[in-house]
Amino acid sequence: MSIIETLEKRRTRYSLTPELPVPFEQVRDLIKQVTELTPDAFDSRSGRLVVLTGEENRRFWDMVIGTFDPPVADYKRACFRGCFGTILFFYDNDIVAALEEKHELFRPYFQGWAMQASAMLQINIWNALAEIGVGASLHHYNPVIDDTVKSMFGLPASWKLIGQMPFGGLDADPRVKDPDDVDTRVTFIG
Numbered sequence: 001m002s003i004i005e006t007l008e009k010r011r012t013r014y015s016l017t018p019e020l021p022v023p024f025e026q027v028r029d030l031i032k033q034v035t036e037l038t039p040d041a042f043d044s045r046s047g048r049l050v051v052l053t054g055e056e057n058r059r060f061w062d063m064v065i066g067t068f069d070p071p072v073a074d075y076k077r078a079c080f081r082g083c084f085g086t087i088l089f090f091y092d093n094d095i096v097a098a099l100e101e102k103h104e105l106f107r108p109y110f111q112g113w114a115m116q117a118s119a120m121l122q123i124n125i126w127n128a129l130a131e132i133g134v135g136a137s138l139h140h141y142n143p144v145i146d147d148t149v150k151s152m153f154g155l156p157a158s159w160k161l162i163g164q165m166p167f168g169g170l171d172a173d174p175r176v177k178d179p180d181d182v183d184t185r186v187t188f189i190g
């Protein structure tokens, strides 16, 4: 599959089933491989992922749904209850703090770079899942849920939660997107 075909396949999928089109072991290996191959500022490897499945996944989303008032929208609630699993994306702030300490000149930028590296990891995983026919979407219930998530799953205090990505089998088609006048966004010079 070409890179463009993969990018076309990656969409926000709110309609997910609890059955994966491939064995979970394949998804697990893919997530690990993509994590290893995705770059990070100073090769710092600050990204941390927790993949929730089964009862732990349901426990997580019940907590999220129970936390928010006004409530989580119905179509998102269905997505969370219907998914196979969820990837929680973090970065380890201890690694970022060590870099800030070591490289004074770049001190103001390390938090931003850790965020950017996490974003690269998120999109690489989202694309890789799409390529094997696994649907996903991306959500941000942080920072409201940060402390609860860490205590629920016994995670280090230094981990900063960045995003939550439910994944599962494909169900309904994604929404039709408005056309994009990409020429107003991309400039070629020279």
Ligand SMILES: Cc1cc2nc3c(=O)[nH]c(=O)nc-3n(C[C@H](O)[C@H](O)[C@H](O)COP(=O)(O)O)c2cc1C
Pocket: 010, 011, 012, 013, 137, 138, 139, 140, 141, 174
């Ligand atoms: C950085 C980022 C943050 C996002 N946060 C959310 C979110 O919190 N909740 C949500 O439902 N979708 C979220 N999305 C999904 C976007 O709304 C979606 O990607 C966009 O509408 C384009 O649709 P597509 O993913 O189908 O191409 C996020 C996407 C990105 C890239």
